[in-house]
Amino acid sequence: MKTKEEIIRASKFVLFSISAGVIQVIVFTILNEGFSLNYWVCYLTALVASVLWNFTFNRKFTFRSANNIPIAMAKVALFYLVFTPLSTIGGNALESVGVNEYIVLAVSMILNFVLEFLYDRFFVFGDSIDSAVSEKEIRKTR
Numbered sequence: 069m070k071t072k073e074e075i076i077r078a079s080k081f082v083l084f085s086i087s088a089g090v091i092q093v094i095v096f097t098i099l100n101e102g103f104s105l106n107y108w109v110c111y112l113t114a115l116v117a118s119v120l121w122n123f124t125f126n127r128k129f130t131f132r133s134a135n136n137i138p139i140a141m142a143k144v145a146l147f148y149l150v151f152t153p154l155s156t157i158g159g160n161a162l163e164s165v166g167v168n169e170y171i172v173l174a175v176s177m178i179l180n181f182v183l184e185f186l187y188d189r190f191f192v193f194g195d196s197i198d199s200a201v202s203e204k205e206i207r208k209t210r
Contacts (some may be wrong), residue, residue, distance in 0.1 A: 074166060077197075078128040078185070085123055085181050092118035107163045108156050111173065115155075115180075126188060128200070136198035139168060143192045151180065 071109075096114035099105050123144055126135050152188065159172045 076201070077130055077189075081126060081185050081188075084125045084130060085185075087125070089177055089181075090119040091121050092171070092177060106160075107169055107172075108160045110169075111156055111159055111176070112152070115148075115152065119144070122184070127193070130194035131188065132198045132200045133193045133196040134200035135193065140196075144188070144208065146191075147184065147187050151183065153177035157180070183188050 089164045092114040094114075096110045097116045099110040100107075123141065126183055127137070127140060155176045159169075159176055163169045
């Protein structure tokens with residue numbers, strides 16, 4: 069049943085994204101509160117840590133992809149070549165006019181979550197979903 073598989077896949081993505089979000093908030097908070105660095109430095113460092121975590125676990129457990137890792141990472145890098153400057157510049161601009169940096173961070177994280185799921189599901193892993201599992205394992209989930 070395709071619908072059940074997609075619900076499970078989306079649920080896994082949500083859980084791994086939450087864990088990546090926790091990592092992003094922790095790194096951001098340590099750099100922001102502990103070192104009083106500029107918003108964009110805190111944000112970029114935290115984003116990179118989060119992306120690496122999220123990519124690794126979602127490739128293996130959510131999309132169960134056996135595709136070429138460097139190619140998949142390059143595709144994810146393309147996403148972040150657009151998302152990162154927009155969210156960094158936009159977030160920095162919002163923070164500089166008085167919007168709380170944690171509200172800016174939360175909005176950026178929500179946008180990242182939704183856009184990245186769609187991008188990963190249909191572009192990065194679209195043709196290779198479940199390629200790292202056997203047909204027997206796939207039948208078990210049905």
